[in-house]
Amino acid sequence: MKRLFYALNDPTRRAILDLLRVRSITAGEIAAAFAATTPTISHHLRVLADADLVVAEKQGRYLHYHLQTTVLEEAIQWLLALRRAEAADGPPPS
Amino acid sequence: MKRLFYALNDPTRRAILDLLRVRSITAGEIAAAFAATTPTISHHLRVLADADLVVAEKQGRYLHYHLQTTVLEEAIQWLLALRRAEAADGPPPS
DNA sequence: CGTACATTTCGATAGTTGCCTAAATATCGA
DNA sequence: TCGATATTTAGGCAACTATCGAAATGTACG
Numbered sequence: 316m317k318r319l320f321y322a323l324n325d326p327t328r329r330a331i332l333d334l335l336r337v338r339s340i341t342a343g344e345i346a347a348a349f350a351a352t353t354p355t356i357s358h359h360l361r362v363l364a365d366a367d368l369v370v371a372e373k374q375g376r377y378l379h380y381h382l383q384t385t386v387l388e389e390a391i392q393w394l395l396a397l398r399r400a401e402a403a404d405g406p407p408p409s
Numbered sequence: 410m411k412r413l414f415y416a417l418n419d420p421t422r423r424a425i426l427d428l429l430r431v432r433s434i435t436a437g438e439i440a441a442a443f444a445a446t447t448p449t450i451s452h453h454l455r456v457l458a459d460a461d462l463v464v465a466e467k468q469g470r471y472l473h474y475h476l477q478t479t480v481l482e483e484a485i486q487w488l489l490a491l492r493r494a495e496a497a498d499g500p501p502p503s
Numbered sequence: 504c505g506t507a508c509a510t511t512t513c514g515a516t517a518g519t520t521g522c523c524t525a526a527a528t529a530t531c532g533a
Numbered sequence: 534t535c536g537a538t539a540t541t542t543a544g545g546c547a548a549c550t551a552t553c554g555a556a557a558t559g560t561a562c563g
Contacts, residue, residue, distance in 0.1 A: 354543095391492065
């Protein structure tokens with residue numbers, strides 16, 4: 316989860332994931348959707364790829380990025396467990 | 410979610426949350442559980458409090474920290490939506 | 504009152520992050 | 534092959550983060 320939460324911590328990267336939620340798109344399309352420069356977006360895509368949140372697939376000169384969500388499973392379970400925990404220790408139900 | 414993922418990004422802070430999952434404990438007890446110094450843990454606790462992940466309650470000279478998980482709701486829903494998205498766009502089921 | 508204890512705040516430092524411009528790599532089409 | 538396009542890599546800089554030791558704050562107890 317080390318790289319996962321790091322990747323999720325940046326608003327640009329979360330916005331990229333939101334874009335990819337709709338459909339796989341190329342690095343250029345992603346870059347065009349933001350004010351940042353292309354190298355900056357490329358950097359963010361690398362961070363997302365290092366966290367296994369996205370996968371790149373080369374098609375000719377284009378790189379199509381798409382989501383990969385298996386790595387989310389552990390984080391989701393951890394967060395759900397955390398939420399459950401408060402119920403056991405938190406303020407008593409009214 | 411800005412401060413939330415930032416808070417969750419640190420392994421020490423995640424470990425603190427795991428401690429608090431069991432029961433509310435004092436800042437001193439939390440500090441004793443880690444190799445870091447007391448001021449360092451105090452800093453982490455502040456970050457967690459800024460993210461609304463923990464709440465401090467003063468009891469005499471002690472500060473008891475306990476979990477507060479309402480802020481997790483948005484993140485959990487966002488992550489679940491992300492996971493759902495891949496199924497719609499990802500590789501076809503075998 | 505004064506001392507001890509619990510916790511935070513302050514000040515400094517090493518390491519990290521995000522962003523940019525410039526340059527490199529790779530692929531396609533004429 | 535040559536030039537254009539798509540994307541990444543490299544290098545550098547400003548801002549931020551984690552950590553520490555020292556000092557400050559606040560509370561309790563004799």
